[in-house]
Amino acid sequence: xxxxxxxxxxxxxxxxxxxxxxxxxxxxxxxxxxxxxxxxxxxxxxxxxxxxxxxxxxxxxxxxxxxxxxxxxxxxxxxxxxxxxxxxxxxxxxxxxxxxxxxxxxxxxxxxxxxxxxxxxxxxxxxxxxxxxxxxxxxxxxx
Amino acid sequence: xxxxxxxxxxxxxxxxxxxxxxxxxxxxxxxxxxxxxxxxxxxxxxxxxxxxxxxxxxxxxxxxxxxxxxxxxxxxxxxxxxxxxxxxxxxxxxxxxxxxxxxxxxxxxxxxxxxxxxxxxxxxxxxxxxxxx
Numbered sequence: 001x002x003x004x005x006x007x008x009x010x011x012x013x014x015x016x017x018x019x020x021x022x023x024x025x026x027x028x029x030x031x032x033x034x035x036x037x038x039x040x041x042x043x044x045x046x047x048x049x050x051x052x053x054x055x056x057x058x059x060x061x062x063x064x065x066x067x068x069x070x071x072x073x074x075x076x077x078x079x080x081x082x083x084x085x086x087x088x089x090x091x092x093x094x095x096x097x098x099x100x101x102x103x104x105x106x107x108x109x110x111x112x113x114x115x116x117x118x119x120x121x122x123x124x125x126x127x128x129x130x131x132x133x134x135x136x137x138x139x140x141x142x143x
Numbered sequence: 144x145x146x147x148x149x150x151x152x153x154x155x156x157x158x159x160x161x162x163x164x165x166x167x168x169x170x171x172x173x174x175x176x177x178x179x180x181x182x183x184x185x186x187x188x189x190x191x192x193x194x195x196x197x198x199x200x201x202x203x204x205x206x207x208x209x210x211x212x213x214x215x216x217x218x219x220x221x222x223x224x225x226x227x228x229x230x231x232x233x234x235x236x237x238x239x240x241x242x243x244x245x246x247x248x249x250x251x252x253x254x255x256x257x258x259x260x261x262x263x264x265x266x267x268x269x270x271x272x273x274x275x276x
Binding site (some may be wrong): 034035037059060061089099 | 177265
């Protein structure tokens with residue numbers, strides 16, 4: 001006799017979430033970062049990994065933990081004249097609660113709205129060195 | 144390493160984002176904040192009392208003046224409160240966090256939330272809050 005325990009059907013909302021998580025590229029669309037993070041968590045993924053965002057609006061409110069392999073290419077990081085207004089230094093060194101982890105992602109010509117950034121001291125120092133929004137838009141940075 | 148949760152965010156359609164008191168609800172802070180802004184409540188969550196609520200992230204709360212934490216479970220911190228705290232690199236603005244002013248959190252459970260604010264607040268939290276997980 002075989003075990004035929006029924007598998008609960010996935011809801012349409014959950015199926016849409018899983019489809020979103022499976023995508024590796026986003027182009028010319030608005031992405032609500034906290035919602036995208038929750039979809040990844042619900043799929044068992046602790047970080048958004050290995051995706052390319054091109055000409056997207058990345059919306060918060062959210063603080064992104066910029067992890068290894070993440071690249072910003074010609075992005076507008078936020079509406080501020082001082083990059084430090086977007087940056088947070090973690091007080092702890094072991095974990096970071098409350099942030100959206102992003103690894104091995106490429107952001108090309110994206111615009112960030114209400115998104116802050118945190119990460120290693122080296123990353124923060126690099127990002128803090130960007131002088132203005134204009135400079136951020138014309139430069140690139142690798143985490 | 145980030146701190147992830149498995150629970151889905153609460154349904155914002157069930158929230159009155161302009162309510163002054165929230166009791167026993169389960170919701171994502173970013174949902175409440177966005178709904179508050181869209182309902183004309185402004186860019187700061189102000190003058191609210193949250194009692195027995197489960198408040199989910201991902202979000203970093205900017206605790207401004209008049210914020211009280213009473214009997215709050217701050218969530219998984221790896222046993223170190225500092226793991227949920229962030230220091231703004233600018234003393235002027237903290238873009239990306241969710242500003243909260245004159246709010247009381249009573250017997251609430253935080254899940255995947257971080258906190259930022261003035262150094263004085265962060266120091267008090269590190270010194271006075273003991274976490275177990």
